[in-house]
Amino acid sequence: MGALGLKGVQIITNVAGKELSDPSIAPFWAAAEELERLHGVGPLTHFQVSRHPRTPPRVLEALLHSEEPRIQEAAARHPGLPREAILRLARSPSYDQRLQVAKNPALSESLLLELFQGDPQLQDELARNPAVPEHLAREWAQHGT
Numbered sequence: 005m006g007a008l009g010l011k012g013v014q015i016i017t018n019v020a021g022k023e024l025s026d027p028s029i030a031p032f033w034a035a036a037e038e039l040e041r042l043h044g045v046g047p048l049t050h051f052q053v054s055r056h057p058r059t060p061p062r063v064l065e066a067l068l069h070s071e072e073p074r075i076q077e078a079a080a081r082h083p084g085l086p087r088e089a090i091l092r093l094a095r096s097p098s099y100d101q102r103l104q105v106a107k108n109p110a111l112s113e114s115l116l117l118e119l120f121q122g123d124p125q126l127q128d129e130l131a132r133n134p135a136v137p138e139h140l141a142r143e144w145a146q147h148g149t
Contacts, residue, residue: 054082
């Protein structure tokens with residue numbers, strides 16, 4: 005990796021008592037984003053990475069395949085998840101995957117509508133999504149969810 009030829013770095017769940025999402029750790033995330041690498045870390049670190057606002061899209065895609073459901077859920081809800089991954093989850097035969105992506109605040113209005121109309125079980129969750137435009141929230145409230 006880089007000029008030193010390192011294979012990687014090791015990180016733990018906090019640095020000097022600060023969570024990985026602390027703004028002072030931003031230079032690390034910037035470097036990780038450039039390298040688009042995150043391998044060999046444990047579930048707690050994966051969970052924190054899946055929630056970090058600067059996690060690169062490729063890393064989020066990889067975290068969707070984690071064996072830990074909470075890591076998959078956090079990655080599915082991440083606003084930086086690539087559109088292709090959002091669409092794949094939204095159209096998945098798995099209710100759990102559709103449910104988690106329904107919580108993603110980056111859903112487009114057309115996808116919100118597609119999920120709302122196509123899966124009545126998701127309607128309550130979709131109604132709570134902050135991405136729902138005001139006009140849709142009013143319409144959904146009038147018709148009941």
